[in-house]
Amino acid sequence: MTTEKWQIANKTLQSRLFIGSALYPSPAIMKEAIKYSGAEVVTVSLRRQGSSKTSGESFWSIIRSLGLEVLPNTAGCHSAKEAVTIAQMSREIFETNWVKLEVIGDQYNLQPDPYETVAAAKILIKEGFEVFPYTTDDLVVAKRLADAGCQILMPWGSPIGSGKGLMNPYNLRTLREQFPTLKLVVDAGIGKPSHAITAMELGYDAVLLNSAVALAQEPVAMARAFALAVEAGRLGYEAGAMQEREFASPSTPTVGVPFWHQGRN
Protein backbone atom coordinates (compact mmCIF):
# COMPACT_ATOMS: atom_id res chain seq x y z
CA MET A 1 0.00 0.00 0.00
CA THR A 2 1.51 3.36 -1.01
CA THR A 3 0.21 6.88 -1.25
CA GLU A 4 -1.26 8.04 -4.50
CA LYS A 5 0.31 10.46 -6.90
CA TRP A 6 -0.37 14.11 -6.27
CA GLN A 7 -0.18 17.38 -8.14
CA ILE A 8 1.84 20.47 -7.34
CA ALA A 9 2.19 23.36 -9.77
CA ASN A 10 2.28 21.73 -13.21
CA LYS A 11 3.76 18.42 -12.09
CA THR A 12 2.40 15.11 -10.88
CA LEU A 13 4.62 13.50 -8.26
CA GLN A 14 4.72 10.27 -6.28
CA SER A 15 7.03 11.42 -3.47
CA ARG A 16 6.04 14.07 -0.96
CA LEU A 17 9.64 14.65 0.09
CA PHE A 18 11.57 17.54 -1.44
CA ILE A 19 15.27 17.48 -0.75
CA GLY A 20 18.14 19.94 -0.76
CA SER A 21 21.49 19.42 -2.44
CA ALA A 22 23.76 21.24 0.03
CA LEU A 23 26.04 20.30 2.93
CA TYR A 24 26.69 16.68 2.04
CA PRO A 25 30.10 15.20 2.86
CA SER A 26 30.72 14.61 -0.85
CA PRO A 27 29.02 14.83 -4.24
CA ALA A 28 28.83 11.03 -4.34
CA ILE A 29 27.01 10.90 -1.00
CA MET A 30 24.72 13.70 -2.14
CA LYS A 31 23.79 11.68 -5.21
CA GLU A 32 23.17 8.46 -3.26
CA ALA A 33 21.20 10.20 -0.53
CA ILE A 34 18.95 11.95 -3.02
CA LYS A 35 18.33 8.64 -4.79
CA TYR A 36 17.50 6.82 -1.54
CA SER A 37 15.20 9.63 -0.44
CA GLY A 38 12.95 8.93 -3.40
CA ALA A 39 12.54 12.67 -3.77
CA GLU A 40 11.50 13.94 -7.15
CA VAL A 41 12.22 17.60 -6.39
CA VAL A 42 15.68 18.90 -5.50
CA THR A 43 16.63 22.44 -4.55
CA VAL A 44 19.64 24.23 -6.03
CA SER A 45 21.05 27.72 -5.96
CA LEU A 46 23.28 30.24 -7.74
CA ARG A 47 26.46 31.72 -6.35
CA ARG A 48 29.58 33.59 -7.37
CA GLN A 49 32.21 31.04 -8.29
CA GLY A 50 35.76 31.14 -9.59
CA SER A 51 36.43 32.22 -13.13
CA SER A 52 36.41 28.94 -14.96
CA LYS A 53 34.94 27.47 -18.11
CA THR A 54 33.43 24.77 -15.95
CA SER A 55 31.98 26.93 -13.19
CA GLY A 56 29.08 25.03 -11.72
CA GLU A 57 29.18 22.42 -14.42
CA SER A 58 30.25 19.36 -12.38
CA PHE A 59 27.66 19.88 -9.63
CA TRP A 60 24.96 20.68 -12.17
CA SER A 61 25.84 17.62 -14.26
CA ILE A 62 25.29 15.38 -11.20
CA ILE A 63 21.91 16.97 -10.50
CA ARG A 64 20.86 16.70 -14.13
CA SER A 65 21.84 13.04 -14.20
CA LEU A 66 19.26 12.36 -11.49
CA GLY A 67 16.43 13.50 -13.77
CA LEU A 68 14.52 15.31 -11.01
CA GLU A 69 12.47 18.48 -10.96
CA VAL A 70 14.76 21.34 -10.05
CA LEU A 71 13.61 24.00 -7.59
CA PRO A 72 16.10 26.91 -7.62
CA ASN A 73 16.15 29.04 -4.49
CA THR A 74 16.88 32.71 -3.92
CA ALA A 75 18.80 32.00 -0.72
CA GLY A 76 20.96 34.89 0.43
CA CYS A 77 18.71 37.59 -0.98
CA HIS A 78 17.66 40.38 1.37
CA SER A 79 15.36 42.35 -0.85
CA ALA A 80 12.58 41.73 -3.32
CA LYS A 81 14.76 43.23 -6.08
CA GLU A 82 17.61 40.81 -5.38
CA ALA A 83 15.23 37.84 -5.21
CA VAL A 84 13.53 38.75 -8.48
CA THR A 85 16.90 39.10 -10.20
CA ILE A 86 18.08 35.71 -8.98
CA ALA A 87 14.77 34.12 -9.93
CA GLN A 88 15.05 35.50 -13.46
CA MET A 89 18.62 34.28 -13.75
CA SER A 90 17.63 30.87 -12.36
CA ARG A 91 14.85 30.53 -14.88
CA GLU A 92 17.34 31.01 -17.70
CA ILE A 93 20.04 28.73 -16.33
CA PHE A 94 17.90 25.93 -14.90
CA GLU A 95 15.14 26.21 -17.55
CA THR A 96 12.30 26.13 -15.08
CA ASN A 97 9.75 28.68 -13.94
CA TRP A 98 9.73 27.17 -10.45
CA VAL A 99 11.38 29.29 -7.79
CA LYS A 100 11.76 28.79 -4.06
CA LEU A 101 11.42 32.37 -2.95
CA GLU A 102 13.65 33.17 0.01
CA VAL A 103 14.11 36.74 1.14
CA ILE A 104 15.87 36.80 4.46
CA GLY A 105 15.13 39.42 7.09
CA ASP A 106 17.54 38.42 9.84
CA GLN A 107 20.92 36.70 9.72
CA TYR A 108 20.59 35.10 13.18
CA ASN A 109 17.55 32.95 12.57
CA LEU A 110 17.32 33.42 8.78
CA GLN A 111 13.71 34.39 9.24
CA PRO A 112 12.09 35.42 5.98
CA ASP A 113 11.32 39.12 5.57
CA PRO A 114 7.54 39.11 5.20
CA TYR A 115 7.27 42.45 3.39
CA GLU A 116 9.97 41.77 0.82
CA THR A 117 8.74 38.19 0.31
CA VAL A 118 5.23 39.37 -0.50
CA ALA A 119 6.57 42.14 -2.77
CA ALA A 120 8.77 39.68 -4.66
CA ALA A 121 5.97 37.13 -4.94
CA LYS A 122 3.69 39.68 -6.60
CA ILE A 123 6.32 40.53 -9.21
CA LEU A 124 7.32 36.96 -9.91
CA ILE A 125 3.76 35.71 -10.28
CA LYS A 126 3.10 38.50 -12.81
CA GLU A 127 6.18 37.31 -14.69
CA GLY A 128 4.84 33.77 -14.91
CA PHE A 129 6.86 32.09 -12.19
CA GLU A 130 5.51 29.28 -10.07
CA VAL A 131 6.40 30.67 -6.66
CA PHE A 132 7.21 28.42 -3.70
CA PRO A 133 7.49 31.10 -0.99
CA TYR A 134 9.49 30.31 2.13
CA THR A 135 7.63 32.01 4.97
CA THR A 136 7.04 31.80 8.70
CA ASP A 137 3.93 30.22 10.20
CA ASP A 138 2.29 33.67 10.43
CA LEU A 139 -1.32 33.54 9.22
CA VAL A 140 -1.46 37.14 8.03
CA VAL A 141 1.69 36.85 5.93
CA ALA A 142 0.29 33.64 4.47
CA LYS A 143 -2.88 35.48 3.55
CA ARG A 144 -0.88 38.22 1.82
CA LEU A 145 1.02 35.60 -0.17
CA ALA A 146 -2.20 33.86 -1.13
CA ASP A 147 -3.74 37.20 -2.12
CA ALA A 148 -0.66 37.84 -4.28
CA GLY A 149 -1.52 34.68 -6.20
CA CYS A 150 0.65 32.06 -4.55
CA GLN A 151 -0.80 28.57 -4.97
CA ILE A 152 1.87 27.09 -2.72
CA LEU A 153 3.03 28.12 0.74
CA MET A 154 6.15 26.85 2.48
CA PRO A 155 6.00 27.76 6.17
CA TRP A 156 8.97 26.99 8.35
CA GLY A 157 8.92 24.32 11.00
CA SER A 158 11.76 26.15 12.75
CA PRO A 159 14.83 28.12 11.64
CA ILE A 160 16.81 26.78 8.70
CA GLY A 161 19.34 24.17 9.74
CA SER A 162 18.26 24.18 13.39
CA GLY A 163 16.81 20.67 13.42
CA LYS A 164 14.32 21.81 16.03
CA GLY A 165 11.31 20.34 14.26
CA LEU A 166 7.91 21.97 14.34
CA MET A 167 8.04 24.87 16.81
CA ASN A 168 4.40 25.80 16.49
CA PRO A 169 2.11 22.97 15.42
CA TYR A 170 -0.89 25.11 16.34
CA ASN A 171 0.03 27.74 13.76
CA LEU A 172 0.83 25.11 11.16
CA ARG A 173 -2.54 23.45 11.81
CA THR A 174 -4.23 26.84 11.46
CA LEU A 175 -2.57 27.43 8.10
CA ARG A 176 -3.72 23.99 6.91
CA GLU A 177 -7.30 24.77 7.97
CA GLN A 178 -7.33 28.29 6.54
CA PHE A 179 -5.84 27.34 3.15
CA PRO A 180 -7.46 24.03 2.25
CA THR A 181 -6.96 24.46 -1.48
CA LEU A 182 -3.34 25.59 -1.47
CA LYS A 183 -0.40 23.21 -1.48
CA LEU A 184 1.43 23.49 1.84
CA VAL A 185 5.00 22.31 2.29
CA VAL A 186 6.80 22.49 5.64
CA ASP A 187 10.22 23.87 4.79
CA ALA A 188 13.13 24.37 7.23
CA GLY A 189 13.99 23.16 10.65
CA ILE A 190 13.13 19.49 10.24
CA GLY A 191 15.76 17.38 11.99
CA LYS A 192 14.32 13.91 12.52
CA PRO A 193 11.97 11.63 10.64
CA SER A 194 9.43 12.06 13.45
CA HIS A 195 9.24 15.78 12.60
CA ALA A 196 8.36 14.91 9.02
CA ILE A 197 5.73 12.44 10.19
CA THR A 198 4.13 15.14 12.34
CA ALA A 199 4.03 17.57 9.41
CA MET A 200 2.39 14.97 7.20
CA GLU A 201 -0.09 14.01 9.92
CA LEU A 202 -1.14 17.66 10.07
CA GLY A 203 -2.20 17.27 6.47
CA TYR A 204 0.70 19.05 4.85
CA ASP A 205 1.23 18.13 1.25
CA ALA A 206 5.00 17.68 1.48
CA VAL A 207 8.11 18.51 3.45
CA LEU A 208 11.35 20.04 2.24
CA LEU A 209 14.56 19.30 4.11
CA ASN A 210 18.29 19.37 3.57
CA SER A 211 20.38 19.52 6.76
CA ALA A 212 18.45 16.67 8.36
CA VAL A 213 19.80 14.30 5.72
CA ALA A 214 23.08 15.92 4.73
CA LEU A 215 24.31 16.39 8.30
CA ALA A 216 23.15 13.01 9.60
CA GLN A 217 25.85 10.58 10.61
CA GLU A 218 24.69 8.32 7.79
CA PRO A 219 23.08 10.57 5.18
CA VAL A 220 22.07 7.78 2.81
CA ALA A 221 20.36 5.79 5.58
CA MET A 222 18.72 8.95 6.90
CA ALA A 223 17.44 9.74 3.43
CA ARG A 224 15.74 6.35 3.37
CA ALA A 225 14.35 6.97 6.87
CA PHE A 226 12.80 10.22 5.72
CA ALA A 227 11.34 8.57 2.64
CA LEU A 228 9.58 6.06 4.88
CA ALA A 229 8.56 8.72 7.40
CA VAL A 230 6.92 10.95 4.82
CA GLU A 231 5.10 7.95 3.34
CA ALA A 232 3.96 6.77 6.79
CA GLY A 233 2.83 10.23 7.85
CA ARG A 234 0.78 10.69 4.72
CA LEU A 235 -0.78 7.23 4.93
CA GLY A 236 -1.63 7.91 8.56
CA TYR A 237 -3.24 11.21 7.66
CA GLU A 238 -5.28 9.66 4.87
CA ALA A 239 -6.31 6.74 7.11
CA GLY A 240 -7.79 9.17 9.64
CA ALA A 241 -6.32 8.87 13.13
CA MET A 242 -8.53 8.06 16.12
CA GLN A 243 -9.85 10.92 18.21
CA GLU A 244 -7.66 11.87 21.13
CA ARG A 245 -9.35 11.36 24.52
CA GLU A 246 -8.78 12.96 27.91
CA PHE A 247 -9.58 9.72 29.74
CA ALA A 248 -8.51 6.11 29.46
CA SER A 249 -10.75 3.73 27.57
CA PRO A 250 -9.97 0.00 27.74
CA SER A 251 -9.35 -1.75 24.47
CA THR A 252 -9.94 -5.24 25.92
CA PRO A 253 -13.69 -6.01 26.41
CA THR A 254 -14.94 -5.35 29.93
CA VAL A 255 -17.69 -7.99 29.73
CA GLY A 256 -16.66 -11.22 31.42
CA VAL A 257 -13.65 -9.79 33.27
CA PRO A 258 -12.42 -12.52 35.66
CA PHE A 259 -12.12 -11.90 39.39
CA TRP A 260 -14.54 -9.00 39.03
CA HIS A 261 -16.31 -7.90 42.20
CA GLN A 262 -19.07 -5.30 42.56
CA GLY A 263 -17.75 -2.02 44.00
CA ARG A 264 -14.04 -2.64 43.31
CA ASN A 265 -12.21 0.21 41.56
Add this chain to the structure above:
Amino acid sequence: MIPVTINGTPKHLPKNTSIQEMLTMLAYDNQWSGVAVNTTFIAKKKHHETIIKAGDEIEILSPIAGG
Protein backbone atom coordinates in the same frame (compact mmCIF):
# COMPACT_ATOMS: atom_id res chain seq x y z
CA MET B 1 39.91 51.35 -19.07
CA ILE B 2 36.85 51.70 -16.87
CA PRO B 3 36.48 50.70 -13.24
CA VAL B 4 33.84 48.09 -12.47
CA THR B 5 33.10 45.60 -9.73
CA ILE B 6 32.80 41.95 -10.67
CA ASN B 7 31.52 39.57 -8.02
CA GLY B 8 32.43 42.08 -5.35
CA THR B 9 36.02 42.61 -6.59
CA PRO B 10 37.13 45.90 -8.19
CA LYS B 11 38.45 45.39 -11.70
CA HIS B 12 39.13 47.35 -14.85
CA LEU B 13 37.76 46.58 -18.28
CA PRO B 14 38.44 48.20 -21.66
CA LYS B 15 35.88 50.85 -22.65
CA ASN B 16 32.91 49.60 -24.68
CA THR B 17 33.27 46.00 -23.51
CA SER B 18 30.08 44.02 -23.94
CA ILE B 19 28.94 41.48 -21.37
CA GLN B 20 29.76 38.66 -23.79
CA GLU B 21 33.27 40.02 -24.30
CA MET B 22 33.73 40.32 -20.56
CA LEU B 23 32.65 36.71 -20.04
CA THR B 24 35.09 35.56 -22.69
CA MET B 25 37.94 37.62 -21.21
CA LEU B 26 37.29 36.14 -17.78
CA ALA B 27 36.78 32.61 -19.12
CA TYR B 28 33.15 32.54 -18.04
CA ASP B 29 31.91 31.70 -21.51
CA ASN B 30 30.10 28.52 -20.58
CA GLN B 31 26.38 28.04 -20.71
CA TRP B 32 26.01 27.75 -16.97
CA SER B 33 26.67 31.37 -16.02
CA GLY B 34 24.11 34.09 -15.43
CA VAL B 35 24.78 37.84 -15.33
CA ALA B 36 23.25 40.74 -13.47
CA VAL B 37 24.36 44.35 -13.77
CA ASN B 38 23.48 46.72 -10.94
CA THR B 39 21.09 44.06 -9.56
CA THR B 40 19.26 43.78 -12.88
CA PHE B 41 19.29 40.44 -14.69
CA ILE B 42 20.65 40.58 -18.24
CA ALA B 43 19.41 37.73 -20.43
CA LYS B 44 21.94 35.79 -22.51
CA LYS B 45 20.38 37.03 -25.73
CA LYS B 46 21.38 40.58 -24.72
CA HIS B 47 24.96 39.80 -23.73
CA HIS B 48 26.42 40.82 -27.07
CA GLU B 49 24.59 44.15 -27.21
CA THR B 50 24.86 45.24 -23.55
CA ILE B 51 27.87 47.48 -23.01
CA ILE B 52 29.37 47.71 -19.55
CA LYS B 53 29.72 51.22 -18.12
CA ALA B 54 32.11 52.66 -15.57
CA GLY B 55 30.97 51.93 -12.05
CA ASP B 56 28.79 48.96 -13.02
CA GLU B 57 28.46 46.28 -10.37
CA ILE B 58 28.36 42.93 -12.12
CA GLU B 59 27.39 39.57 -10.74
CA ILE B 60 28.35 36.39 -12.60
CA LEU B 61 26.66 33.41 -10.96
CA SER B 62 26.71 29.67 -11.56
CA PRO B 63 24.79 26.63 -10.26
CA ILE B 64 25.64 25.41 -6.81
CA ALA B 65 24.13 23.23 -4.15
CA GLY B 66 21.29 24.75 -2.20
CA GLY B 67 18.70 23.91 0.45
